[in-house]
Amino acid sequence: MFGIMQDWPLLLHRIIDHAAIHHPRREVVTRSVEGPIHRTGYAELRHRALRVAQALRRDGMREGDRIGTLAWSTWRHLEAWFGITGIGAVYHTINPRLFPEQIAWIANHAEDRMLLADLNFVPLLEQLAPRLPTVERYVLLTDAAHMPGTSLRNAIPYEEWIAGCDGDTEWAALDERAASGLCYTSGTTGNPKGVLYSHRSAVIHALVMAQPNGLALGVNDRVMPVAPMFHASAWGLPFVCPMVGAALVLPGARLDGASLHEMMETERVTFAAAVPTIFMTLHQHLEATGGRLSTLKRVMIGGSAVPRAMTESYWRRHGVRLLHGWGMTEMSPLGTLTLAKPEHGVADEEGWLDLSVKQGCPPFTVEIRITDDDGRPLPWDGRTRGRLKVRGPAIARGYFRDEAGWLDAEGFFDTGDIATIDPHGTVEIADRAKDLIKSGGEWISSIELENLAVAHPDVAEAAAIAARHPKWDERPLLLVVPKPGRAPSREDLLRFLEGKVAKWWLPDDVVVVEALPHTATGKVQKTALREQWRDHLLRREAAGGD
């Protein structure tokens, strides 16, 4: 027997409808790719999204078609998302920082029928276009005045593309399980894999993100998703904000410390979301300039582990709370977030900072477990490490054109992370399974070594990787990037680590490097480092080093 409640599918266009009606003039502010600050509101944005829907239909786009976007976070990109999903098509965000070959591979795998792109990607696309046979038209996210001459097939400036459309149309009537977005994970091995979100998963994820235990976003917030729209849909914030009537402040292409700081201050940003690298850069800018954060209250940091020193500094100097999040593209992306439960017994600031080093607790709709390699559940004692697996309505069960075989017998998805869970359900990521250092059969956490290393006053960034060792199979090698003007020595750093970890965890060597390679989403490319440094200890031994 079913309940007798209304059939009201959870569809993304209902979010922008709600915002247009109930928060019509709430601002969406963008630092445009062309330069100037652009302002609009949810009512206008919805109307233009309807015009996008008309333009797509006029060009023959149908339900289920993939529309690629190669674009920064701007109001046009957001309008396009709602227009695309509003006709039942699928927005496919492509990370412009990928290698051109990867971009071509992804666009072809997705069989994108159109590509919407920012101006600064035109040269790249002109180079790639001959290899993109499925793309029927290129829409450049600009107006006629800024339109460059281009050889791109059927190229048209966005404003001209929608000029003939009056917005007098209806959204498609869809099943809530209809695909809405496609995002390829920047896999470090093998080909990229496409996560295919549904309207249902995106709406449920937004409802969960906004909760007081979560980001606690409401009608008085002004939210800056620094994480770009091509990074796991800017973590769902483009849906959360119109849902709750928060303003959106979109940084466009300028993600340097000075630009972010200026926009946070002038636009009175209360909440931001970014990977740690961004907030390290911002931190360095604030230190160098004496800048203040006068309206920012909370920041969700995710994508990789957040050093305690950074969390402490933002709190003590700026009164800004860094909430440590963990998730992944496959999770829409929210998995866990810093949450001080009464039983955590956080009595003071130090206690809160200690807690915030961990990745936090999952909200309702995210089920977690840790297992051994045979899939047997492991205890939540805060010490036992296992493979972290997840289950929930906004978590992938497979990938585009590779759907089967990704879940275990009980429907859990293996995140590829190694974690502990404490008795209160607090997750601490020990490492990516493939980044663990296996010394004599025992595991050493690369993340823990890195977190300790960046607490050293001279260290800006650190990476601990497994280097081959004749006796122990693998031993830790620490690579550090010094802060500007500083020159920490190998001995300094080893002394600094002594006593902070078990003796057998101490790196066998420390190398000071100028920079570390990063993935397109800001993570350190451990695979590349391992390839480069794998034989460092062997070479050193051969050369007679200590």
Added chain:
Amino acid sequence: MFGIMQDWPLLLHRIIDHAAIHHPRREVVTRSVEGPIHRTGYAELRHRALRVAQALRRDGMREGDRIGTLAWSTWRHLEAWFGITGIGAVYHTINPRLFPEQIAWIANHAEDRMLLADLNFVPLLEQLAPRLPTVERYVLLTDAAHMPGTSLRNAIPYEEWIAGCDGDTEWAALDERAASGLCYTSGTTGNPKGVLYSHRSAVIHALVMAQPNGLALGVNDRVMPVAPMFHASAWGLPFVCPMVGAALVLPGARLDGASLHEMMETERVTFAAAVPTIFMTLHQHLEATGGRLSTLKRVMIGGSAVPRAMTESYWRRHGVRLLHGWGMTEMSPLGTLTLAKPEHGVADEEGWLDLSVKQGCPPFTVEIRITDDDGRPLPWDGRTRGRLKVRGPAIARGYFRDEAGWLDAEGFFDTGDIATIDPHGTVEIADRAKDLIKSGGEWISSIELENLAVAHPDVAEAAAIAARHPKWDERPLLLVVPKPGRAPSREDLLRFLEGKVAKWWLPDDVVVVEALPHTATGKVQKTALREQWRDHLLRREAAGGD
């Protein structure tokens, strides 16, 4: 094309599973019907709910079966809800304040197979039992020590009923549209109508209720749903609290001012939810005793309009925010809630109080409109009154055994309320459609007259009703209940109202009465008053009154 996300239906048992894992010892505190305070936590509560599931299955209960409850808000009642819905059966809350005939009618209409009841309802049930042929067993919500001798069929104390069950069982695998709860509306005309909730509607409603724009509930809250579990499922709070890890403080059967105040203080309640009458009673208790509210921060008040004077007094004397809500059993029940958007321009406390007189704004998932009698949408200008209609995933599309014909062509449900909506989407309920006073073809709002009357220092409660009039068809008659020890006169009150409303809105007569009749959910029974007082003006005229 569907998204490739996990199939994770929104089921109520997932909420208690989450709470048991992530908030296992968060308290559920009850003032038991037997007397003492009882304490449990979500892990224990879930385990006992699983034992209830086993007991139900052992007794032959199946998916879709209705299990009646005639009970106050207690931990056993809550366990029973999760046990019942966990096997796919339907909890059917029966309001014990209804007339015995109504209770029998409802239990028979629902075809309840079992009845779970508090001890104090045993005499009532013994009287009704011969007329309840579908009820196979009566479970009394107590232990063997408190079990009375009774003639009720297969009667058993709850604790004995689950004693043989070890909790080692699985929840049912259900479609999220499965029925979960049944609640009959206390219709003032015609037979009661049963609203049949689904797992999906209840889970979505809970996700929405918790939002920062809504009740803003999280892991540090201690929530007292004074609105009983038989009143629209205690407004969904028994699902919201375990979902977000808030503690539940259940007042059981003692809803008087002194009992509520004591429990709020000793249990450090931060949030409560109740009808205005309850908070008027509490207010009188606090005034009489000089009592303070030292932990309470916010209260959701709904069920009927909240007078500004009460909102102001709670804020100024206790620092407690009364959030004015509007909803109905058919809406699970949340419709709108006080929300100060930036564009409301609330600059100070007076502005906030002015805003809080209105019923507030709908959250995402509640669509609203006002129409004329022909269904044509009316403008949102804050002045134009129309029939308030609603659409959303937690709103009824019909009733149990009366499913069809309740929605308009666009799927909206007519609430029976007359309202204005301002340009910011703020709803103000003018009246129930049937309570409007139609004087010479023009509408007078009974609620507005009542709100003004209770602002008089001598008035505790007021009701304005339509009385027949030879010339104007209907004219307002105001009935007032004085505060203890006060004796306002007809002339006092008319003078007090003068200048506050249009002259033709002034009541034709004011009568001071000892008490007003209330429905089982605390609303003034306008129907009964109309029957009693309908001819008052005609009689007075015949008697030569002015």
